[in-house]
Amino acid sequence: MPFSVDEIAEHPHFLGALRDYSSSLRQQFDGAPRLSRMMASHQRWLLSQAALALDLEYDPSQPSSGLTTTNLREIVTTTSAASRNTVLNFLDQLLSYKFVRIAGDPYRRPKRYEATDISLAAMFQWLVTNLRLLDSLDGGGRVSQLLAKPELFRLIQPQIAHRTCHCPAWREPPNRVAHFLWTEAGGLVMDEMVRRATDLNSELDGYPIGRVDARSLSEQFMISRTHLQRLLRKAVDLGCLAYVDDAKSGFVLKRAFLEEYCHWQAIKFAVVDFAFEAICGPVRLSLREPQRNTLREA
Template sequence: MGEVYNFPTSRPPNAAPETCATAKGEVDLLIGAQAFPRAVLLLARSFIAGYETYPRGAALFATQQRWLLCHAALACHFRVANADGPGLTRRTLAHVALQHGIASRNTAHAFFDEVLKYDVIRSAGGAADGHAAQAVPSPAALSMLIRWYAVHFEALDLVDNGCRAARFLAQPESMLACMQPRVADVLLSSPDVRAPRPFYAIFTWADAGGLLMDRLVAGISPEELAEPNRYQTDVNAISHLARSSGLSRAHTSRKLSAAESIGGMGWSGRRGHSPIWISRGFYEEYAGAQACKLLILNNAFEEATAAIMLASEPNLKPQARSLVSTTY
């Protein structure tokens, strides 16, 4: 597949956000890393496991619009922890959604009310109510978020034999407070994230459609990736795929038919009674989306590590501060 990937030196913590579009070469290099296919399978299988553990929370990360709203909401929350914002409220979430063109005000309000109802977030208390009432992530949601970051760092560690996951899990609350606003800013402004390619888009804009992609990719054996044009999965029936993602059979069938109509997938034998295959193009779109996200998270990790070190060493001389910023 290629050489072991060496991640570039991180930018200083106050550097301007970089989108995947400006780092296309880095994405290609990461995809070409020898261990990257294993990292992709790790991510896909972990997303499915996360859904089985916390289905309501994981499903929010399986649809493009809701995934972006989640990151926007979490950024609002962690910015107040950093004394840099008003916190998570219906008003602030709607403002960010409109600012970045994620959703209408009414959709953002409905999303806020839904996640509040199902205890993904909960009231922070205080005197304010209505649009100004602050909310915070529930313990279950924070646990899921920590696991989401950790599994991405495990994937990065697979690529370069790093130790990000262990370092992150040693102080997850501090790391999240530093990383999440930065990650959200880049995700919300990245053209590559906001405008997925055709195969990926078929699923990512559907209700929990990302889980369908995850399940298909998770069902590929590493040996299959040596095939030139298509990769057979272990999924044999639409009903099984629907159950594993919490979707109806009819909805799942529509998504598969749409992907099949443009050559993204098919059946190795009788339709609905034989293993599904996905095209190389479909897999490459999925892998490319994961690579883009991993690079964003890697940059955020390095910047957060440097920022936390600087905060813990206030007496560092300017030369030492500069060295820390370019080393971590």
């Protein structure tokens, strides 16, 4: 059986695995920053996943299938994930950055798009990174299975996309998580904070993450320093972060907020595990059972 949300969120090794996951995403961002920023807000994440799923599900015998403006709009507007204009702007950006190209006759209507190699490679690596986290929780061999048969990616990714887009708990993050994830590059900021959250300080009821250099980080993430500073100040007001002292020499990532974020992330990982098992079958029980016994009852 695939992991449940509670099993992942309550796993004693999940936070450490999520730190490693966040570090891996940061490395991927450094390797392809413009492409990574296309998934750095939750709305763009949903749009990216839905767009690729439509492309991978294209059926030549069904001319109206595939990644078209109409098909993408149908998925995201019916779930209130984005507006019609947002869909149009998103596809225009993908096309201008050469993350997609027009397939076939450019004058054909409806115009169909297809992902370029750089987009396919990036999403494949994203799936590997997600499966690696799941493997670290139960000793499973999901990554090795995928690498042995990379064509399975084309079946797994659409399952993930459709299930996450139609899952209200994932599509609509809790308010404090949404404060970061619905903003430009907010996902990158969250990854950076989780990556730094290594030691729990009981007196501070959180994880000291050090000083955030707004100038340096805003340049790295290609956002305005004012936007980042406003994001962090509001996070303090919401109880996501706290200052270490009055001198504001550093931040503490509050334990309750991090637990909230972990539970929300667990929803996505449970979907990934379900999709993998639906396509590839269960991981070896001989590897999973000893690890599963360490979980608390949900």
